[in-house]
Amino acid sequence: MIALPLLLLAAIALALAVGHQGADSVLRHLYLVPTLWAGLTRGAFGGGLIGGLAGLLHAPTALPAVERAGLTSQTLDGLLSIVLPAAAGLLVGRLVDAARGREARLAAVLAMQRCLHAAGPLQERLTDVAEELRVALSARRLALMVGADVHTALLASVPTGTLVDPASAAGWTLRTGQSVTSRDLAVDPRVAAVEPQDPTPLRGLTVPLRSGAGMVGVMAVEWAGELSRATRAAAEELALHTGLVVENARLTMRQLRFGEELEEKITAATARLVELDRAKTEFLSVVSHELRTPLTALQGFSELLLRSAVPPEKVHRCLVYIHTEACALGRIVGELLDLSRIEAGRPLEMKPERIDLDLLMERNVDLFAAEHRQHRFRWTPSPPGVELRADPDALDRMLKNLLSNAVKYSPRGGEVVVSASPALDQPGMVEVAVEDDGVGIPAEQLSRIFDKYVRVAHPETTAARGLGLGLSLVRALAEAHGGRVEVDSLPGKGSRFRLLLPGR
Amino acid sequence: MLLLSAPFETTAAERPRPLATAVIQLGAAAIAVIGIGLTIGRLLPGAGVVGDAIAGAGVHGGLIGLGWLIATEATPGWMGPVARIAGAVLVVLIASHLGPWGVLASMLPPAVLWWEARRRAGLRMLGVCGTRLSYALAGLTAGAFLGGHLLMTAALTFGYHVQTGGVRGYLGAVTYDVGANVLSAEWLFRGVLFSLLWRRFAFWPAAALSTALAVVRYLMDPALPHSADARAGAIFYLGALGLVACGLRAWSGSLLPGYFAALAFFVAYRTLAP
Numbered sequence: 001m002i003a004l005p006l007l008l009l010a011a012i013a014l015a016l017a018v019g020h021q022g023a024d025s026v027l028r029h030l031y032l033v034p035t036l037w038a039g040l041t042r043g044a045f046g047g048g049l050i051g052g053l054a055g056l057l058h059a060p061t062a063l064p065a066v067e068r069a070g071l072t073s074q075t076l077d078g079l080l081s082i083v084l085p086a087a088a089g090l091l092v093g094r095l096v097d098a099a100r101g102r103e104a105r106l107a108a109v110l111a112m113q114r115c116l117h118a119a120g121p122l123q124e125r126l127t128d129v130a131e132e133l134r135v136a137l138s139a140r141r142l143a144l145m146v147g148a149d150v151h152t153a154l155l156a157s158v159p160t161g162t163l164v165d166p167a168s169a170a171g172w173t174l175r176t177g178q179s180v181t182s183r184d185l186a187v188d189p190r191v192a193a194v195e196p197q198d199p200t201p202l203r204g205l206t207v208p209l210r211s212g213a214g215m216v217g218v219m220a221v222e223w224a225g226e227l228s229r230a231t232r233a234a235a236e237e238l239a240l241h242t243g244l245v246v247e248n249a250r251l252t253m254r255q256l257r258f259g260e261e262l263e264e265k266i267t268a269a270t271a272r273l274v275e276l277d278r279a280k281t282e283f284l285s286v287v288s289h290e291l292r293t294p295l296t297a298l299q300g301f302s303e304l305l306l307r308s309a310v311p312p313e314k315v316h317r318c319l320v321y322i323h324t325e326a327c328a329l330g331r332i333v334g335e336l337l338d339l340s341r342i343e344a345g346r347p348l349e350m351k352p353e354r355i356d357l358d359l360l361m362e363r364n365v366d367l368f369a370a371e372h373r374q375h376r377f378r379w380t381p382s383p384p385g386v387e388l389r390a391d392p393d394a395l396d397r398m399l400k401n402l403l404s405n406a407v408k409y410s411p412r413g414g415e416v417v418v419s420a421s422p423a424l425d426q427p428g429m430v431e432v433a434v435e436d437d438g439v440g441i442p443a444e445q446l447s448r449i450f451d452k453y454v455r456v457a458h459p460e461t462t463a464a465r466g467l468g469l470g471l472s473l474v475r476a477l478a479e480a481h482g483g484r485v486e487v488d489s490l491p492g493k494g495s496r497f498r499l500l501l502p503g504r
Numbered sequence: 505m506l507l508l509s510a511p512f513e514t515t516a517a518e519r520p521r522p523l524a525t526a527v528i529q530l531g532a533a534a535i536a537v538i539g540i541g542l543t544i545g546r547l548l549p550g551a552g553v554v555g556d557a558i559a560g561a562g563v564h565g566g567l568i569g570l571g572w573l574i575a576t577e578a579t580p581g582w583m584g585p586v587a588r589i590a591g592a593v594l595v596v597l598i599a600s601h602l603g604p605w606g607v608l609a610s611m612l613p614p615a616v617l618w619w620e621a622r623r624r625a626g627l628r629m630l631g632v633c634g635t636r637l638s639y640a641l642a643g644l645t646a647g648a649f650l651g652g653h654l655l656m657t658a659a660l661t662f663g664y665h666v667q668t669g670g671v672r673g674y675l676g677a678v679t680y681d682v683g684a685n686v687l688s689a690e691w692l693f694r695g696v697l698f699s700l701l702w703r704r705f706a707f708w709p710a711a712a713l714s715t716a717l718a719v720v721r722y723l724m725d726p727a728l729p730h731s732a733d734a735r736a737g738a739i740f741y742l743g744a745l746g747l748v749a750c751g752l753r754a755w756s757g758s759l760l761p762g763y764f765a766a767l768a769f770f771v772a773y774r775t776l777a778p
Contacts, residue, residue, distance in 0.1 A: 170508050
């Protein structure tokens with residue numbers, strides 16, 4: 001586009017020459033037209049070039065007058081006419097260049113915002129941003145490293161395919177937060193580059209990318225040829241914007257991720273609440289049933305004793321039934337009270353004392369063996385040296401719950417084995433194990449079986465009575481002792497519960 | 505990308521350049537050659553042309569050799585190329601007095617310099633490389649414009665006129681410009697000084713300093729008219745020509761457009777007569 005102002009300039013010069021216009025001709029000011037045109041369209045280079053040529057074209061008419069008349073006001077005016085177009089062209093061109101630079105920077109910032117808020121991997125979007133910056137700064141190459149460490153930082157460069165040396169200038173800026181400026185990377189003694197081949201110097205600049213939270217990365221730019229102060233200032237300004245835009249993008253991504261995680265958690269919590277609600281409904285139904293059964297028996301036998309004359313031997317039997325059912329009712333109420341205490345966050349009161357494990361196992365095995373004839377119960381005496389201090393009542397309830405659980409989930413009978421020994425994989429702990437060969441527990445249910453109200457559904461165990469609180473209480477009691485309960489199970493093969501309590 | 509891939513060492517120091525000794529050796533040799541030439545010219549009136557040619561070869565060979573030393577950081581083995589180039593300059597300067605056919609030898613020094621420089625990869629950074637036709641035409645146009653402007657301004661302002669006769673002398677002067685005068689100036693001031701300065705500073709300081717040194721070199725030329733108007737004109741036009749050549753060197757990456765611009769200018773200048 002410089003050709004048109006150049007042609008106009010030539011036409012004006014020709015017209016002035018043909019018209020024999022002197023140095024003081026008012027038409028000489030026409031030289032300003034192509035000069036300003038070039039300055040407005042081509043910036044300082046165009047304005048300076050056309051203005052300089054205009055001055056040179058005017059010189060052959062102005063200088064002879066100076067030679068003839070010396071420095072007068074008229075000849076001085078002629079001399080000013082030589083300089084004026086170049087000065088005007090340069091000034092207008094510089095203003096235009098500055099305005100265009102600001103426009104390009106603003107456009108680059110907006111483009112960066114668009115790029116970084118678009119969908120897609122951050123790496124690709126950073127590459128788009130790097131290209132926008134490269135164009136805005138008229139650079140040969142530009143790279144963005146985002147991250148705190150050069151080994152893990154995201155790298156986006158245009159052209160792509162650059163290898164990164166941690167000891168490079170960009171790495172140094174990332175480590176120290178200081179800028180690096182090189183007049184020519186090919187001959188800069190600080191840069192270990194190969195022998196220069198290019199006739200044009202390769203200017204380099206690394207600038208840290210900063211945000212309110214500190215350094216977020218580094219921008220490295222290489223220019224072939226000239227690097228003006230204005231371009232360097234523009235690079236630093238764009239680096240500042242880039243740091244903020246990158247940080248905003250990262251915060252937005254983090255917020256989106258957080259939102260997604262929150263949504264997942266809310267969905268899971270809602271599902272859990274729905275399940276808990278269902279479990280509580282079921283629990284109420286089961287509790288009603290469990291309470292009603294002994295109450296019905298109590299009511300029936302007490303009415304029988306009150307309303308009719310019952311022979312003494314039958315009275316005794318009725319009283320045994322009433323006592324048994326009252327005990328069952330008491331056990332249910334006790335479990336409910338324990339559950340209430342656990343849910344209220346009140347610690348269970350433990351009164352530890354030395355436990356005779358063999359006696360405890362023998363007594364409970366005999367008790368269950370008497371009640372459940374179709375199961376075979378066996379217990380293994382604990383090896384010498386196994387000593388345990390625990391609350392005897394709590395330990396008794398834990399063992400009873402585990403045995404009851406083994407019986408419930410072995411509906412066809414089978415063997416139940418109880419043992420106590422030092423836990424080989426847990427030094428300092430005593431292991432009380434209850435093993436059955438019942439229906440077992442599916443792997444996906446294992447994590448839930450110690451939760452409250454949870455009863456693992458199985459076609460063969462639907463008739464089993466229970467509140468779904470037994471294992472939950474076992475876990476609470478074990479934890480109150482500083483221990484825990486674990487389970488290994490295979491569906492169809494059986495389960496093995498390990499009660500791990502601290503030894504003496 | 506060197507900023508990412510090249511190791512960076514903040515405490516690395518610039519390599520020392522063992523230039524002084526080599527420059528002294530070159531200066532001594534150049535002065536000796538000039539002295540020999542002047543002595544021959546003075547003692548042997550019949551051999552004045554040869555004496556001037558030897559002295560001219562000492563001057564321009566010395567300038568080209570100085571550029572070579574700076575560019576190669578006085579790498580051992582510099583004497584051979586410098587001697588060959590100075591020899592080619594001597595041949596041209598003698599040929600420039602042999603009549604119109606002497607102009608044919610004018611391309612010998614540029615060719616020898618080109619050949620010597622192209623053999624060293626490091627000298628390509630000086631712009632010793634080919635160029636596109638558009639850059640070459642731009643150089644010729646700029647030089648022709650400045651030369652034409654010089655003729656017009658000198659004619660209108662100081663009453664100079666364009667030389668019409670003396671083709672033999674004119675071609676001899678052009679031969680001198682092509683093979684020695686312009687060649688040594690473009691090589692030393694644009695090829696070496698401007699290129700090295702531009703790598704350390706911005707364009708304008710590098711162009712201004714290298715052009716100023718080039719103008720000083722021309723002002724020291726005993727062949728330049730000593731009148732004030734001639735010196736003022738030389739400062740203005742050689743300054744403009746130097747800046748244009750620097751711009752062409754930076755724009756094109758090659759020394760050739762600036763060389764063509766200077767040739768076009770001097771072709772016009774040689775027609776000027778008071």
